[in-house]
Amino acid sequence: xxxxxxxxxxxxxxxxxxxxxxxxxxxxxxxxxxxxxxxxxxxxxxxxxxxxxxxxxxxxxxxxxxxxxxxxxxxxxxxxxxxxxxxxxxxxxxxxxxxxxxxxxxxxxxxxxxxxxxxxxxxxxxxxxxxxxxxxxxxxxxxxxxxxxxxxxxxxxxxxxxxxxxxxxxxxxxxxxxxxxxxxxxxxxxxxxxxxxxxxxxxxxxxxxxxxxxxxxxxxxxxxxxxxxxxxxxxxxxxxxxxxxxxxxxxxxxxxxxxxxxxxxxxxxxxxxxxxxxxxxxxxxxxxxxxxxxxxxxxxxxxxxxxxxxxxxxxxxxxxxxxxxxxxxxxxxxxxxxxxxxxxxxxxxxxxxxxxxxxxxxxxxxxxxxxxxxxxxxxxxxxxxxxxxxxxxxxxxxxxxxxxxxxxxxxxxx
Numbered sequence: 454x455x456x457x458x459x460x461x462x463x464x465x466x467x468x469x470x471x472x473x474x475x476x477x478x479x480x481x482x483x484x485x486x487x488x489x490x491x492x493x494x495x496x497x498x499x500x501x502x503x504x505x506x507x508x509x510x511x512x513x514x515x516x517x518x519x520x521x522x523x524x525x526x527x528x529x530x531x532x533x534x535x536x537x538x539x540x541x542x543x544x545x546x547x548x549x550x551x552x553x554x555x556x557x558x559x560x561x562x563x564x565x566x567x568x569x570x571x572x573x574x575x576x577x578x579x580x581x582x583x584x585x586x587x588x589x590x591x592x593x594x595x596x597x598x599x600x601x602x603x604x605x606x607x608x609x610x611x612x613x614x615x616x617x618x619x620x621x622x623x624x625x626x627x628x629x630x631x632x633x634x635x636x637x638x639x640x641x642x643x644x645x646x647x648x649x650x651x652x653x654x655x656x657x658x659x660x661x662x663x664x665x666x667x668x669x670x671x672x673x674x675x676x677x678x679x680x681x682x683x684x685x686x687x688x689x690x691x692x693x694x695x696x697x698x699x700x701x702x703x704x705x706x707x708x709x710x711x712x713x714x715x716x717x718x719x720x721x722x723x724x725x726x727x728x729x730x731x732x733x734x735x736x737x738x739x740x741x742x743x744x745x746x747x748x749x750x751x752x753x754x755x756x757x758x759x760x761x762x763x764x765x766x767x768x769x770x771x772x773x774x775x776x777x778x779x780x781x782x783x784x785x786x787x788x789x790x791x792x793x794x795x796x797x798x799x800x801x802x803x804x805x806x807x808x809x810x811x812x813x814x815x816x817x818x819x820x821x822x823x824x825x826x827x828x829x830x831x832x833x834x835x836x837x838x839x840x841x842x843x844x845x846x847x848x849x850x851x852x853x854x855x856x857x858x859x860x861x862x863x864x865x866x867x
Contacts, residue, residue: 531626538586538621540565540579552610552629554603566625571599571607585614586621597630609634658699665692711749713825715851718743718785722774725752726759731772734763739775743783746849748824757814758787758841766791766839781847786840793835802831825849 526533532549534542545560553560553569567575567582584592594614599607613626666689673685719738726736736759745751762772769791776785794802803819819829826846833840 529626531628533627534560534566534625536566536582536623536625540567540582542566543622549627552602552608552627553600559603569600571601574598581614582623585616585623600627658695662692662696662699713746713748715744715746716749716751718745718776719774721751722755725755729756729759729763731759731763734769735771737771737773739773742852742854743776743785744851744853745783745785745827745845746825747827748821750821753814754818754821754829754843755787757818761814762787762789762791762839766793769838783845783850785843785845787843788833788838788840790838793833793838794831795835799831803829 526544527546529546530548532552533546534549535544537543541562542560542564543562545557549560550556555564567578570578578598581592581596595612597609597611600610601607608629609631611628611630615624616622617624669685669689669692673682676682676685719741722736722738759772762769766789769789771790773788774785775788776783778784803815822829822843826849828844830842830844831839832842
């Protein structure tokens with residue numbers, strides 16, 4: 454603005470020789486020009502102030518965010534590290550130091566991360582790193598491995614890995630699961646020993662029951678005494694119940710031993726019931742391509758349901774399986790047109806303490822299904838037939854051909 458004032462004084466001297474009307478026109482133009490320059494100058498100063506304020510705010514916000522991330526990085530509760538594109542570790546937190554036994558100076562910008570990994574996993578780790586940097590989406594983000602600390606001790610770890618957006622840096626979060634792995638191994642060995650012991654015990658009991666049945670049969674042939682025959686019948690029933698309990702022990706022990714998997718329900722129903730004496734009673738399956746994620750013992754569930762119908766439903770004309778989808782779940786129904794289940798027994802029939810001749814089949818069925826969160830209940834109308842309803846939660850069922858099933862690694866979140 455000062456330069457404009459100087460310019461105007463020079464103009465006043467130059468226009469002294471002009472007429473008054475011409476001087477007024479020039480003065481008016483110069484005044485307008487001066488006003489515009491003053492307005493522009495005000496806007497300029499305001500922009501400068503605003504820019505300084507924004508810069509200050511951004512600096513404060515940036516420093517605050519950096520501080521927050523530093524706190525999260527340091528006090529996350531897990532060992533954390535930042536790994537560069539070449540595998541060099543550029544930053545670690547104190548938990549990392551405690552887990553591996555190295556100081557920051559010994560690690561940061563010195564060691565490559567694969568150097569800390571057990572050699573059995575090293576090549577895999579390097580391959581994952583290269584694939585992740587190449588932008589491949591199927592690289593595991595979570596996996597377990599073994600690492601070697603500063604004293605050469607091998608430790609089991611769980612790793613969570615992520616790529617910083619717009620960069621080639623990788624953030625690694627590490628949890629020490631050595632104690633958990635040891636506990637799992639101890640439990641596994643104990644279960645293995647218990648399984649061997651139970652198997653031997655069952656075998657010994659069965660070996661004793663076989664001659665017992667034989668002697669009971671011989672005793673029945675050697676007497677005509679009705680009281681003694683009644684006692685022999687009672688003893689045979691007791692022995693038969695013992696045999697059923699031993700069989701139940703075997704089946705119950707097998708639950709959860711093998712990993713669940715995707716199974717075609719229609720195929721499982723037909724295979725599971727193929728050995729049952731259905732006689733003239735037809736068995737209908739009203740669906741074909743329903744798959745559910747369940748324990749490998751799923752066949753026993755449908756075997757027990759159909760056997761119950763044959764034994765206890767009274768005269769029946771058919772057994773029907775159907776399914777219905779609602780609210781993200783799918784329900785599988787097993788129905789007959791027999792006598793049905795009384796209201797007061799609908800829940801009791803699934804209790805281990807309640808059974809009639811069939812042993813503990815329904816209790817066992819509920820346990821098998823519960824492994825993957827599947828529920829079962831009886832919802833029939835007494836006097837009109839039994840109806841067992843198996844409810845499969847979302848994520849544990851799919852309708853389609855085998856090729857449309859999730860991959861073996863896509864295990865439902867149970």
